[in-house]
Amino acid sequence: MARVGVFIGQFDSHSTIAFDSLASYAANLRAVEKVRLLGLRPKVDVKTLAEEIRRERLDRIVLAGDSPGHFKPAFTRAMQLAGGDPAEVRLASFREHGASSSEATDRAKAILACAVHGVPYPLVAVPKPTVVNPATLVIGGGVAGIQTALEIADAGKKVILVERSGTIGGHMAMFDKTFPTLDCAACILTPKMVAVAEHDMIELLTNSEVVGVTGNPGAYRVEIRRHARRVDEAACVACNVCTDICPISVLSEFDQGLTHRKAIYIPFPQAVPNAYLVDPEACLWVQSEGKRCGACAKKCPKECIDLAEEDRTVTFDVGTIVLATGYDLLDARKVERYGYGKYPNVLTALEFERITNASGPTGGKIVVKSKVANRRLKTDEWLATSDGAAPRSVAIIHCVGSRDANYNPYCSRVCCMYSLKFAHLVREKLPDATCYEFYIDMRAFGKGYEEFMERIKAEGAHVVRGRTAEVSEVDGRLVVKGEDIVQDRLVQYPVDLVILAVGLVPSAGTAELATLLGVPRDQDGWFSELNYNSEPTYTERGGVFVAGVCQGPKDIPDTVAQASAVAAGVLRSISSGRGVSDLSSLALSEIEARAMQMAAGKPQEATHGR
């Protein structure tokens, strides 16, 4: 039997793992000759360590910790110096396998035991198969949810697709073009949306939210609150009569508040389902409890408006749940220095998407906002109108709230490319306009992205390597200020329009959903995948998958690939029932026993994984 030395080190200073109790656990494992706690970010002296290995005649080292790989090279080196086999330095990474806090001590022990026996943990820790209800719940109707739903439904399995807003399509439906091919987002998305609406195996619930989840992996019961649409989805022919007559205008969410919609409205012309809905917050009838207005219901030629409709709760039994809840933009007001909310012509990326979108409020004309008096509210509003003035110069600011210790430490992954796309659109639609692009690192990593960047530069956008420090207003014009690092000088450019490439944050409600489902989230709030490398679509909770941006920022191709990958997992668990139990359902003793058997070379019954 191998003589094993266990070394336990800590990488993350905030880690709450109970290292001491793990050390005493390790000491009691068979074959373990030596256990040493290294402490936080240890600086290992290789020679001393080699001496220790030789002295203790260790022929396997298990390096355990939250992220023990960070210390591994020193141990490999020491093993080599001591004359041992460098390949016998094994890692027991608690973080990798989901034991990230003191509550997961049993999991950490299991990980440690597997490493001591020299067997990969995921090979051992496979929950027992269960019977899986073939119906699947997909939460979120953006491109990720749509793709997953279609893939599963195309295989002939039932899908319930729940979307919070009045239409599916998500953020992608708001975009004008998509990088780097510049094909129009709607052109490639709308056929899929239509396919969802028409699919026999998909039950589409818009204007709905998941409010309760009970049951176990493979047999969940979900409660869904169907917010009253107040319009019969099936009967409505989107004739527009109700909207024409509705007296109430409010700012349109779909158009990012750049224009108005009515209290009874359709988010956008290609919305799916193609039916109107009532905004109860704005509707006079609803607000006055039926005392006022009600004109739409009276005028509707199909008589399909029921303003008194109430929310309902429906229940479904499903086997698996797919989280595809996407993202929100970080509230740009928080990044005070850029004056969003203070200067009307400082826009978020989504606002610009709507302005430049042919089906947006300006018909695709790039304009600065105009001040419009709202007679009802007796205030002035800044709206984008097609008769607005064209900007003479535009600044695009990357990394707004991203890669920043004061906001989001992470990179939002998509902003560089969409910012380049914006520069292209500005230069194309306004050839005389100057366009400045402020960036830190240009992350053009995908297929065809680098080439796209070169093209945009050649088109004449001024690319400034440096972050904009602030946006101010001087004599009625916006001024952006920054350091042009490559040119080695401070720059101040007067511009008419500033576009903020605002970073992505988990969509509102992510935390609640995580609690409801028992799915852990990472320090940035995104849903945690089961394993960074090998299980990017599974979660800690059996039968719950993640697709798209809700797991972490990603662009459309990566989202679609991941969404399809989720479908594979769902289909496989339906057909085999494997891997849908909770990982935590496995007892430590069970894992220990299996690991020992495997180490002894005894064949296992199936080694199906998740």
Added chain:
Amino acid sequence: MVANVTRVNPKLIHELEKYGAQDVQNCYHCGNCSAVCPHADEYFVFPRKSMRMLQMGLEKRIEASLEPWLCYYCGQCSTGCPRGAEPGETMMSLRRWLTSRYDFTGISRLFYRSWKAEAVVLVVVALLAALGFLIFGFSQGSIHHYDGEQAFLPSASIHIFDWGMAAVLVVLLLINSIRMWWFTTGGNPRIRPKLGTYLKALYQLPLQFFTQKEYARCGERQPWLVHLALMLGYVSMLVLIMFFLHGMQAGPEIRWRFHGVGYLASAGLLFGVLVAVIGRIRKSAPHVAHSHESDWLFLGMLLIVTVTGIVQHVLHRAGAAMAANLAYVVHLSLVVPMLLLEVPFGKWSHMVYRPLACYLAAVHRETLARQRSSAAQGEQVTADRRLAAA
């Protein structure tokens, strides 16, 4: 043009850690700090560039730079830094490092790298000074007399001692200042100022010294006022002691002509020191959030010196001659190491380097403007010639 190749020195950043630059490696060069800095202009783009020089270990470049002295640590750069790289603190550390570079004796380097060494030297010098003053006092006067012929430490003698010490300090500072000039300007191949430029900008020296006007350009006025109070208090006290010591030490009655100014100066000093100490304890603003050991030593010394000075003065007025004498000895034995060590080697040297840097910066600006315009003209001429040739 063939650019000079400079070798990077990855060791310098480790060295600077001892001077307080703990976070500079985090900088990923977004340029935010330079753009928010109220002092950065078209000729001096910092702190980002200075941080870069430090990361790369371009010692000569840093030695030749005035930028650290143009920073007054308002802390806007650090507040907005996305990576927690603490540009303000880095500039502060660079000032410490530069101080040690200007100092030809190496003492400054020793002190900044080891606060223990500094403390030991401070204590030793203080003890020696105390011993000297006591021996001197007992040898020629009486501990029971503060004033008059039998005075323990007669002001005339102390005055001579003061001047002697002043001479030493002036010599040290002068040498260091000349070194500073040489590093940044005289020996800097990138800058070739004309004599006229030097003369024209000369007014900057007294202006900056007495008003600390550059500091006022930092967004908030409070730190500048505190700093000014401290500085003016200190300078007033220096003037009083150097030129009017007999008036200051006369007594026990209060002579408002001298003491009035002295009280104001003491109040300024005390106010400045207390605000600084409380700020550093509370870490209430970016510029006081990080304290190098030398900062505590410096403030501690200043506080004790101020307090003992006040105590000595009060005891003297109260007629407690012996107590006043003892307080005076304590006071002097602290003043000596403070002046001897802090003025040429420590933070007080800023008193000289700052105005000098402002002056040299003015010289640089004018010279750079001249050099740039002639370079531009040169390019124009070459371009014209090329055109003509074509």
Added chain:
Amino acid sequence: MEKPRIGVFVCNCGTNISHIVDTEAVRAHAQAQPDVVVATSYRYMCSTPGQETIVKAIQEHQLNRVVVAACSPRMHEKTFRGACRHGGINPFLFEMANIREQCSWVHQDRLAATEKAKSLTTAAIHRVRHHRPLNSLSAEMCPTTLVLGGGIAGLTAALELADSSNDVVLVERTDALGGNLARVDLTAPHLDSARDLLTEKLTRIASNPRVTVLLRSELVALSGFVGNFTATIRGPGGNGAGPERQVRVGNVVVATGYQEFDAGRITHYGHGKLPNVVTSFEFEQMLRAGRIETRDGRLPQYAAIIHCVGSRNREFHPYCSRVCCMTALKYAHELKSANPACYVSDIYIDMHAFGKGCEEFYKATSEVKTLFLMFEKNEHPVIRRAGPGEDCDMLIEVNERLSGERIEIPADLVILMVGVEARSDAAEVARLVNISQDREGWFMESHPKLDPVATTTDGIYIAGTCAAPKDIPDSVAQARAAAARILARISKGRIEIDGVFAEVDEDRCSGCRICNELCPYSAIEFDEGKRRSHVIPAACKACGACVAACPSGAITGHHFTAEQIHAQIDGVLA
């Protein structure tokens, strides 16, 4: 034949078409054409109400032909064929006029664009008169999948399929599974064990009776069509002439991976000449052996990592290799871990730390005082031996962008982050399975956004780095996505074959066999008895090469008949 009753539907596409093309004039023009019963225009023909308009018109006017003048048929032909089916007519009795991509978006003269749109619509009307109803056929779907390549993508795809109880044939060219991942010690950004990851997959592959692993084997031929491919696989044997076996498979996952850029091509990096200049994979080998040292066994005091070797460069590859930045940061960490006294310089262009946890990893690498130095794209650092008086072996000279200085970086060990490139045999694989490559040699997906795993050839899927550089999680996701697509198809048991294929009129066929040789898919068989050729519909891809070449005019290319194209020509010129 019944008299054509044609409905024409003109789309405004919001304003995409109508801002240049007077869609009302086009509609009126169409209305005036013979056989046109109804002509309407609408904002978005592709939207649900738009499609309903078509369905209703078919029913109300008893239409038997439909023309939609809208975007490219590549975009919405399928959508509108669906609408026709809903309306109750054969989906092939439909034609599309492309008045957006090939008209309103490329012209600015309103009058001329409108005239052109009229012509295109007229041509479609002319053509659609000659359309015939076509019906799709169905064929068996073989549940076995062929996976080419035993790297992480191939392994993942194979396991995903096999775990759902489907047979998989996994073909690997080398003598071991694992691919490039097997050469890696730890993975970025969390420094997890690549070995454990691989061991897990390999154990599961080995214990799964559904997976047949063929090592030292390669695909030499693939015939047939989706659901019914026959793959010829050559096994190990002397001089590449091993025994061949044939396997029936329904689908193919191509996961052939990448090869590393040859660092020797950049001469001023001195790889192969300077002993302590190593590539990333060579360094990985050093890490695995626990020997991070110079060739002569010293610990390096200065280490330097150079990014983008062969990537993002106009001389070599214009694209970003996507994985090297994070790997470089990993190396910086590992160098510091093995020897904290080592000074590490990281020489990069842009730091691509975009993945989950990657920016944080970048910061953590900064915190251990890695010196990051930025150089200009298309410039190269130059490595030379240091003089005898220096405390280092080599000096790297580069124009540093963040300082504007020309600098020298001391180095005892230089790691070149070699980029990834399409394998030299990618063209051969592409030819065998009949898929396309892009300019850089990567396999092309059928749609980069909405279908990143399928190819233009039905039944052939791509996964992992053979499609473009990507990291492990992205490769795994893509491999699973390919598996999902296949699982969905297998689960149905049979496949539908489009009605568009060629057909030989045996009465006119002279048996000359010209077409037999011409067909790239071997879809034309010759009946020796009858001395006539005939087409296998499921294998036919409808290219029409045989149709054009047949000297007796005996072959009809359904949906692209001479009659239909003639009518279309006459239509555009009318």
Added chain:
Amino acid sequence: MSFEPKIVGFLCNWCSYTGADLAGTSRIQYPPNINIIRVMCSARVEPDFVLRALAGGADGVLICGCHPGDCHYSEGNYKAMRRYPLLKTLLKEYGVDNDRVRLEWVSASEGQRFADIVTDMTERVRALGPLRLKTDLQTDRVER
């Protein structure tokens, strides 16, 4: 009014038609004189199509396929390439100028190239003036 030539384009579905679509999605402008007919492969273009177009009033014909080696059907474009010189010889007999019929390779990513080719061809054919094919060809067409 100045002469506006009529050009008929036969574009293969996989590369050139997609390339022409890309010119559209990229909003690259070119003259409206071309009308595009989609074929699955350039190999599908029978000489008869070209003759019919010219006889029917077209002043030029453009055939576009995938670049050699890129054919979706492996080597359809080579077949087109081989057929093209024969067609040219025939057209010469009819007195059709060389510039009026062109075979070009346009890939799916070459929107700009497609636009350039159309622009160039339109200019050249405009310079050549209207094409009037002999009446015997007309009769020939009617007979078929």
